[in-house]
Amino acid sequence: MIDSNHLFDITIIGGGPVGIFAAYYAGMRKADVQLIESLPELGGQVATLYPEKQIYDVAGFSGISGAQLTEHLINQLTLFQPTLQLSTAVKRITPQVDGTFVLETTKGTTKTKGVIVAVGNGAFTPRKLAVDYDPAWENHYIHYFAKELNQFKDQTVAVAGGGDSAIEWALMLEKIAKQVYLIHRRDQFRGLESSVEALKHSTVQIKTPFLIDSLTEINQQLALTLNKMRSTEQEQLTIDKLLVNYGFISDTRILRDWGLTLEHHQVAVTQQMATNIPNIYAIGDIASYPGKVKLIASGFGEAPIAVTELLTNLYPEKRQPLHSTSIM
Template sequence: MTEQEYYDLTIIGGGPVGMFAATYARMRLAKTQIIESLDSLGGQVSALFPSKKIYDIPGFEGITGAELIARLEKQTMAFSPDVFLGETVKNFEKNELGFKIETTKRITYSKAIIIAAGVGAFEPRRLAAKNSSDFENKNVHYFVKDPQNFVKKDVAIAGGGDSAVDWALELEHIAKSVHIIHRRDQFRAMEGNVEKLRQSSVSIHTPYTVDSLDELEDGKLGLTLKKAKSDEEEQLAVDDLIVNYGFVSDTKILASWGLEMNRKTLVVDQNQQTSIPGVYAIGDIASRPGKINLIATGFGEAPNAVNNALVQIYPEKKQPTHSTQLIKNFESLNN
């Protein structure tokens, strides 16, 4: 392969952080491709919480996952990176010009790689209650695609993290009643939202877990709640149960790439570079001391990785000044 047939940057993962990395890379006039295993851009945000409000994006009081992805996709496509959907990177190998990348559909080449794979392949943590699988896709839900499905209904939410608390606060305004069930008295969500929860009309059941489910005569879902470290039980009748226990991820493919890992994440240095020179990682998949996993954090890591990768590829090029100048350069080249 000739140097002209290489991409400057290949971004593995088309979630929010991957899209912004592609946007910034194209602003720097880098020949860029995104490879995304799903059939659409958006990654975990689109798959897991498209309707959920996100509150840690600068400039927005609150924005749904779907709205955020739509805005990011519009921004990214304005800069025209090449986008390959429904395609998974199987492996890559170093060569004299960069990397040979094998996907499930083709062989491609790149001078540097930026991994923005989120948490890898993922699926929700299932409810451990007896016969819970009998109610999946009926009364038991692991994803909320449309909050309007719960209008004027009695809804229970199992979980104690940000998603569970956010959904409880969101549905409070449209549901007939909302109950939140958590195995501990202390919630793991953001303190401000936990305080809102305690001041809301949401019924809080702690420290309880969902022990079993039954279909009641009136079509309701009967929940038997068991108190932690006790034989005490509580009965609850609802229309729907939303389970927010987080998700489990599969990073087997990542582990096969020979990169240094910290549990299921990739170890990076201050330049976002992994243990293989020329391979960078950003977003939730990247691990370094003191890091907080927020989308906003990944947005900051993206230009850091792009700039450091391009310095390595083109050491003679000057570092960028600011976004206004980058836009002028991009527009002058594409007009």
């Protein structure tokens, strides 16, 4: 059960990469920290959506898988033993007259002097195929997450989507699958130039501009009917697995109930990562400011800013150290 009596200095809501690093950093700054995560495991999108994908843009690693990065972050976090609440979702934040907050969670209430919101895309669910299919095909023929790459080994796989992730998945799967198709309804891909270039030099067969019209099960395979856009032309494709990457629908409605000012479903923050409510900060994918890029690296930079600002507000009499060697 959650601790209802203890008053924490900082409660971080969301145990994705950014929330984990913020909890570690706040622990290093000797704050009394609590980290609350709604899923049973830490790691957020990195652990849930792409544990086996390589990440190439985290400082210090020329390439690291989502699972490895999560493991490193958790190892670092345990150095300061913050209070960890897994499988616990924060439902409401109620400011108190003394400036502290009571958080209502799915496992009871808890008290804190400051809050750092690191909920990423909120409760996220994949955007589904807009085609009728037997729900039993999900996780068998149709996948929305490529969690275990091995299930695609030596299979004929179609990836549907035109963004970075779809291209990355197609390129990753190319290494282990028998054949990979990439289906996109536009001629142009929205992915990074380097990924699109890599795609051109790969064995991935590109099917553009096509949209999936219907799915049928035939001899333990999936037959796709593809409609060519702005045409009556159709193509058939028989595959073992379909990996749909149409992005994610995030549910950030809860943030409105928390009284936070939103900008396009993200929390508007200042340069100090401060929200409109004193002592509530927001970092990572959920934070919005001019020039924001939704990357792990940006979130890692935002965490020390929020922690330092919050601790300065809570303990103005204390000089806040800057370099880790002067704290450890």
